[in-house]
Every structure is written in structure tokens, then in C-alpha cells.
Amino acid sequence: MRSLRYGRAAAYLVTLLTLMFGASAFAQDTENLLPVTEAYKLSADASTPGVVKLHWTIAQDYYLYRGRMAFKGGDGVTLGQAQLPDGEKHDDPYLGPVETYHHSIDATIPYTVAPGATTLALSVRYQGCHETDPKICYPPHTEQLNLQIPAAGGASKNALNDLLSAPPRALGDNNAPLPAEQAFHFDAIAQDARHLLLRWTMPKGYYLYRDQTQLTLKGAPTLSLSPAWPGGTTHSDAHFGSTTVYFGEVTLPVTINGDTNGTASLDLIASFQGCQDGGLCYPLMSRQAHIALTGGSNATIETAPNPAPEMPPADAKQNDSLHVSFFYALLLALGGGLVLNLMPCVLPVLSIKAIGLIESGDSPARRRMHALMYTAGVLVSFVVLGAVIIALKTAWGAHLQSPLVVAILALVMLAVALSMSGVVQFGASLGNTGSSLANRSGPAGDFFTGVLAVVVASPCTAPFMGTALAYALVAPMFIAMCVFLALGIGLALPFLAVGFVPALSRWLPRPGRWMETLKEVLAFPMYLTAAWLAWVLAHQRGADAVGLLMVAAVLLAMTLWWFERSRARGALSRILVGLLALFTLAPLYYLATLPAAAQASAATDGVVAYSPEKLAKLRKAGTPVFVDMTADWCVTCKANEHTVLDGDDFKALLKRTGAVYMKGDWTNEDPSISAFLQEYHSPGVPLYVVFPKNGGAGHQLPTVLTSSLVEHALTEAAK
Structure with missing residues (x-):
């Protein structure tokens, strides 16, 4: 159970460590990191009947986590409890008490195999970190071993010759993490003197944290920024909890608050953090952009000398409420x-x-x-x-x-x-x-x-x-x-x-x-x-x-x-x-003192009760979704339901477009609905958001609906 607990937490270890360590030299230093199989050299010995011995040689400035080690036998193999030495104990500020190994470690695992078996199939998983700059952790690494076991009274050959003909492989050896500049490409432009447009572009398999992104203006104390984040993907994080991330690309409209008259340019500092899906999490990264306040002018990015051409907002109507004077x-x-x-x-x-x-x-x-x-x-x-x-x-x-x-x-x-x-x-x-x-x-x-x-x-x-x-x-x-x-x-x-x-x-x-x-x-x-x-x-x-x-x-x-x-x-x-x-x-x-009345959570009459997990699942499946945040005390909500959403025309529209009608009931307090409202900067209910089937940003509708407005939004979402 202890290993399992550490397994869930350590998958996001770097996310935690980045709160303590900087990243000014990350791009250069990651090139000097050893491959995982060289940082942690594993050898195996099955010469003793019924016992397999494992040995790791750990390179200087690297260490392994005791709680991240896991062993699994192949077909016909039953493993006993692994015997591991005590590690170096210390209190991690995020994970609590942990044990680590430096230099080397030996482990023994008892096993039994089916009668007549001559080989021992074994899966060994471990994870370690580099403890000097850049202070990062490798993704969990798995090696598949296939060892010759001795006959009764006999002995096996040297353990290094008992592995598969191919060297031990890592789950992800062919997916090594990219340098930070390639993994998270950042652009910035000025639409006009009051509005900026920022964009992050990530290769497939990389994502950006929304809530770990900070935007500041250098040398402009009278000005402030109001970002209007689009809807993202709900992600369960070991440290940050349920958070929002973006895959592929995210375009962020930003409003400049304050008087920009006479200001020809601004220096924007963007600090952000992201991860490789199922792999490495990057330390906190920063980009500084020099932006000329003329519509459509590309910014000069300090770490990206060749910014991509101007991109329009992903959904210009979604955040109009934040683009007003x-x-x-x-x-x-x-x-x-x-x-x-x-x-x-x-x-x-x-x-x-x-x-x-x-x-x-x-x-x-x-x-x-x-x-x-x-x-x-x-x-x-x-x-x-x-x-x-x-x-x-x-x-x-x-x-x-x-x-x-x-x-x-x-x-x-x-x-x-x-x-x-x-x-x-x-x-x-x-x-x-x-x-x-x-x-x-x-x-x-x-x-x-x-x-x-x-x-x-x-x-x-x-x-x-x-x-x-x-x-x-x-x-x-x-x-x-x-x-x-x-x-x-x-x-x-x-x-x-x-x-x-x-x-x-x-x-x-x-x-x-x-x-x-x-x-x-x-x-x-x-x-x-x-x-x-x-x-x-x-x-x-x-x-x-x-x-x-x-x-x-x-x-x-x-x-x-x-x-x-x-x-x-x-x-x-x-x-x-x-x-x-x-x-x-x-x-x-x-x-x-009365408890809250039970709320129906199952789908009724074609309506799916809102939850972040259901929404994420539907979006991942490529299903257009009409999200309706409502409450029984909201008169505007009930008027919209009576005139548009409860009618046969709307039900036929859902069927024609293949869309799912998802409703969130905010009559009683619901933290997940409150978070959704905050994500779309909504002052309350009603809130209507249409998510397209292509996985793009959600489109926020006005608070007062008409049938033609809803039909147009769902038709576009189904394309």
C-alpha cells in the first residue's frame, strides 16, 4: 500500500519540486542529463534457486526512491515480498517522509514458477531524480527481464547474459522529453492598445497548466492585466488537485487595465509550467516579450526569436465581457x-x-x-x-x-x-x-x-x-x-x-x-x-x-x-x-439545520447531470456538449428553459447535431459548478457554454437565449 501511495504521488514529483527550484538554465542543462539506463544501471542474478537478486549502480548526483520500486512476475511466476534495505530518510516538504538511495542498492525477491519452467519473466519499475541543477525527476521507468533459472542443483549463467536479446527497455525511451523551447513555444501580439493575444503551442503529448501561469508587466506599475482563459481539459494532479490544462495549443486574450495613452510598447513577463503527458514535468519557465502596442504587431520573445505569425482568437465571442471599456x-x-x-x-x-x-x-x-x-x-x-x-x-x-x-x-x-x-x-x-x-x-x-x-x-x-x-x-x-x-x-x-x-x-x-x-x-x-x-x-x-x-x-x-x-x-x-x-x-x-435534499445525478429525459469528469470524457470522445448552469431560484434560467430548452425543437436539434445536453444545478452550493463559473468569469447563473466536437475552446452564449442563437451555436459545434 505504501508503494502504491508513493506511486500516485511521485508521478507528478517534478510538479512539486518546481515550486522550490528555478529554471534559468533548464534548456542547456537537460542536454547533459544521463539516459535513465545509464543513471541507474540494473543487473540481475537468478543463480540461486527461488531467489532473484537485483543490483542498481547509481550515478553521482542521482538517487532512487524506495517507494517507487515495483516488481511484477510474468506468466506462471509468483513473486514474494521484495527485500529492500532501508534508505536515507528525510521529510519531503510535499510528500512527507520518504526514503532514497544513492550510489548503489541491492534487492532480493523470492519467487516460484510453474513446474518445468526454465525462464523467469520479471517486470521491474523504478523512478529517480537528479539532485543538482537541473533538479528534475525521470518518468517512471520499467525494464522487462527474462532470466534463465537453474535446474535443480544447477546454476544460471551470468545475469547480464540472461536478459532478453534486446537490452532492457523503458516505457518511453523513444519519447524523450524535448527542450523547453520546443515543448512550449510562446508567442505574443498586440491586437490594439488595450488588448493582447498570447499563444502557447505544444507538440502532441504535452500540456500546460492554466493556474500555474502568471502574467506581469515590467516597468508599468499603473497597468494591470486581465486574462480571459478559454475552457481547457480537467486534469487530476497529485499536488494541485483537480486543475485545468491545455493540450496542443491555447490562445489567451488579455485585457490591459489602465491608461495606455502615450505608451508605445510593453514588456510582458510570462511564467508558466507544463508537463509531458505521463512523463517529465518541467520546472517553472519564463518568457519575456517586448510588445509594440500597434494592432497585429508581433512581439519580440527573448527565448523565441522566430515567433509564429499572428493568430486570431480561438473564440472571439467567448470573452467579450472582458474586452469592454x-x-x-x-x-x-x-x-x-x-x-x-x-x-x-x-x-x-x-x-x-x-x-x-x-x-x-x-x-x-x-x-x-x-x-x-x-x-x-x-x-x-x-x-x-x-x-x-x-x-x-x-x-x-x-x-x-x-x-x-x-x-x-x-x-x-x-x-x-x-x-x-x-x-x-x-x-x-x-x-x-x-x-x-x-x-x-x-x-x-x-x-x-x-x-x-x-x-x-x-x-x-x-x-x-x-x-x-x-x-x-x-x-x-x-x-x-x-x-x-x-x-x-x-x-x-x-x-x-x-x-x-x-x-x-x-x-x-x-x-x-x-x-x-x-x-x-x-x-x-x-x-x-x-x-x-x-x-x-x-x-x-x-x-x-x-x-x-x-x-x-x-x-x-x-x-x-x-x-x-x-x-x-x-x-x-x-x-x-x-x-x-x-x-x-x-x-x-x-x-x-435540515440537510440538503438529494439531487438526481442520473440522466433523465436526455439530460446529463454535470460533472467535470463526464464533460472531459465527452470532449475526449469528440462529442459536442451544451452545458447549462442553472438554479431553481434563477428566474432568467427558468424563462430560457420554458421558451427554448424544454421544447421539442431543442430536443430535435440535439439529436440532429449529436450533442449532449449537460445541466448543472446550482440551487444548492456545488464547488465544481462554482469552479466552472469562475473559469468562464461568469457572475452567476445562467451560464451556457457550447463545446465543439473538435476539442476546441467552449463558446459562451448570452444569458438570454433564443432558438436561432442556440441552433447556430450547436450547428457550428457539430462541424
Whole structure:
């Protein structure tokens, strides 16, 4: 078991060692390394019946790992436990306690063979490293031995004459690692003054790590870089865990953040790491590129004097969200916030403000106060939400993954609806701000209605909004907060316009008795919102959670009913209101302790549940894949499913193109889906990515789908 454990870890040993050692002389020094069979000369002796003796002569500055030795008998051969001497013990910073051998080592292995056998077939595997510069490790090496065994009482010939007619062979002797410059060819060009295009080209059988790549600008402290990595291949690494790598070629668009006016050229330093598949891992490599900031100009690469010609991006549309200017991002955010007013998750809350504006009548001062306080609530909420998202690296709408938050929102919607139905009337005092969400006349009510609008808007993603949020998530803090403020201004803009432009206020109907009826009618969208949140809760925590929510809802209704009746009563009645409110919190406590509801993982109705392993397997098989990252609380996701993805036309399209529909459910937190969202710089769900059958980069679709858009993407992916 110990050998097996070391076997899995040591296959990537060089990946670990490169965190400690540099590579400035790697290209030159690797040429002086000994071939593996000369660094570790193996001889065998089977002259003693029932025992085979192995001897390694280890060259200077080389060593073998005790835990990397493995022995396997051929047909008819049964091996006993190998007898190995103790090695030199030390604590490896990554592998823990290890034992190594220098200079030489002898091992004995007992064996038995079938009656009448005259030869001993034996497979010997070992691995070692070079301990001075360049500090690298060889891939696991296997030698096949075929030894003459003595007859009863006899002896074999010299062991070196007992090998196969061919010398011992290594699994990979004909696949020696290339020099670093040939294994990882690096190019860089400038598309324009704000965008670079980098490219790594690797021969077959080599791959590049995405997360071990760092890009820095030399001598440009006011500028920063935002790379937009395409989708790669998921790779299980002994040290880095599940990581993303690229085979063959990867083209990387990079956005330059900051003012490049007056800057004629830049010096880019690219540090990266890669491996030979199943073989050598290279130490950290660096390239320095001198790039003239003129569109299409090739860079001068310090270690690659003959860069390849200009290449267009592998998928120009995939990362458009990171290729926008700051002011364009603000414009997109403003438009996205404005369109949010029309989304079904926001409309119920806006009904509260519609009633408030109508009730304000012809008073300009009251209209302005409504607009300003509502806007303040929206902007403060967006600032807080943006700060949390940036600090925690979370996603838009991720707070609805918490069943407790969903339950509280459902109860808030119920309380607001009961108020609009006339069951209870909340006061306007600041001491009662927790209940002022439904108030239409006080400043606190306006402010907290703006807060509520932002909270319930988060499950929705309006057109243009996804691009702006993606830009904010990779931009510096100040710029990111400006984007979130622009979203808030867009959401509050209709009320600001009505509040401050008298001409628009003339479009509002005059107050009258009809307003009370309208207010009661508008309560029903609030009830429906509460019902939708209960449905989301059922998917998150099951029927028990919905039952607890219903109990809390009944207790809340009882609390509000008695609150209204206690207005003309004494202090004892108000104490009872407080006790009922505490009882309302009890079901929420138990709800928060419920385990997550079981999620279906098997394919249903032609839908395959997302996993990185399944996606990698399908891509390796050359199957086009449509990946849909969704959540039950995402209204935009459900709208796309209803209009496009659940229809017969989409199913027929999948069949015609041979594509697989893979869905990731982010209703509850899922680390693998979160990693996928981060890989595509998505601010949240929905996220749609189409992977072509030729293994190229995934193509990211807009958040709002149309049938023609999906058909075009899948048709191209199937070519």
C-alpha cells in the first residue's frame, strides 16, 4: 500500500519540486542529463534457486526512491515480498517522509514458477531524480527481464547474459522529453492598445497548466492585466488537485487595465509550467516579450526569436465581457439595471412604489422624497452586495443558495402582501423599520423598499447585465464598485425620473378610491412570489422545509393579526405580539439545520447531470456538449428553459447535431459548478457554454437565449 501511495504521488514529483527550484538554465542543462539506463544501471542474478537478486549502480548526483520500486512476475511466476534495505530518510516538504538511495542498492525477491519452467519473466519499475541543477525527476521507468533459472542443483549463467536479446527497455525511451523551447513555444501580439493575444503551442503529448501561469508587466506599475482563459481539459494532479490544462495549443486574450495613452510598447513577463503527458514535468519557465502596442504587431520573445505569425482568437465571442471599456461597462450596467425593472422577480416589489407615487398626488416634495429614499436604499444595497461578492469571490444571486435566506424572503413577501391586502397597517416610525417594508409614506419605508428590490432582483439577470458584472469581477475594486452603482442607478432610474421631472408626473393617474382596490390587487403578485420561494425551498431542503415554512407563515400571520388588534390595547397585548414573533422564528431555526435534499445525478429525459469528469470524457470522445448552469431560484434560467430548452425543437436539434445536453444545478452550493463559473468569469447563473466536437475552446452564449442563437451555436459545434 505504501508503494502504491508513493506511486500516485511521485508521478507528478517534478510538479512539486518546481515550486522550490528555478529554471534559468533548464534548456542547456537537460542536454547533459544521463539516459535513465545509464543513471541507474540494473543487473540481475537468478543463480540461486527461488531467489532473484537485483543490483542498481547509481550515478553521482542521482538517487532512487524506495517507494517507487515495483516488481511484477510474468506468466506462471509468483513473486514474494521484495527485500529492500532501508534508505536515507528525510521529510519531503510535499510528500512527507520518504526514503532514497544513492550510489548503489541491492534487492532480493523470492519467487516460484510453474513446474518445468526454465525462464523467469520479471517486470521491474523504478523512478529517480537528479539532485543538482537541473533538479528534475525521470518518468517512471520499467525494464522487462527474462532470466534463465537453474535446474535443480544447477546454476544460471551470468545475469547480464540472461536478459532478453534486446537490452532492457523503458516505457518511453523513444519519447524523450524535448527542450523547453520546443515543448512550449510562446508567442505574443498586440491586437490594439488595450488588448493582447498570447499563444502557447505544444507538440502532441504535452500540456500546460492554466493556474500555474502568471502574467506581469515590467516597468508599468499603473497597468494591470486581465486574462480571459478559454475552457481547457480537467486534469487530476497529485499536488494541485483537480486543475485545468491545455493540450496542443491555447490562445489567451488579455485585457490591459489602465491608461495606455502615450505608451508605445510593453514588456510582458510570462511564467508558466507544463508537463509531458505521463512523463517529465518541467520546472517553472519564463518568457519575456517586448510588445509594440500597434494592432497585429508581433512581439519580440527573448527565448523565441522566430515567433509564429499572428493568430486570431480561438473564440472571439467567448470573452467579450472582458474586452469592454470602463465607460461601456458602465453603460451596460445602467441598461441592465433599467431592464431589471421589467423582470418578474422585481415587478411585485415595484408595485409598492407605484402605489406610493400615486398616493403622493401633486406634491413635488413628496415625489422627490420617495424617489431619493428609494434610490438610496437601492444604491446602498448594491454597494454592500458588490463588496460581499468581490471580497468573497461569490456570484450574483448566490445568497439564495441559503435556505434560511429563501425562507426569510418568503415571509417578508407574505408580510408585505398581507399589508397590501389590508390585514395589517405598519407604522412609519424608525423604531419599527423592520416592519416598514410595506410603508408607502415614510422615508424609512421608501429606503427599505429599495433594499428589498435589490434582494429580490438578484435571481434575475437582465440583458447586458452579465457582461457588466463579469467586467466588475475582474476589475480593480474602485471600478467594480462603480459598475455596481451603475446597476443601482439603472434600477432606480424610473422613480428618479418621475420624482424629478414634473412632465412625467402628469402621466400618473390622480388619487381616488380606486387606489385602495389597486393596492389590494397588487398584493397577489407578492403572494405568488412567496409561493415561488417556497417551491425553491422544496428543491433545496425537501418537503420538511416547506412544512416548517408553512408553520412559520401561519405564526407570522397570527402575529400580524394580533399586532393590528393590539393597537388599542395595553402593554400585555404588545408583549404577546413579541412572544408570537419569537415563536415565528422557531421553525426557521429547525429549517436551517435540515440537510440538503438529494439531487438526481442520473440522466433523465436526455439530460446529463454535470460533472467535470463526464464533460472531459465527452470532449475526449469528440462529442459536442451544451452545458447549462442553472438554479431553481434563477428566474432568467427558468424563462430560457420554458421558451427554448424544454421544447421539442431543442430536443430535435440535439439529436440532429449529436450533442449532449449537460445541466448543472446550482440551487444548492456545488464547488465544481462554482469552479466552472469562475473559469468562464461568469457572475452567476445562467451560464451556457457550447463545446465543439473538435476539442476546441467552449463558446459562451448570452444569458438570454433564443432558438436561432442556440441552433447556430450547436450547428457550428457539430462541424
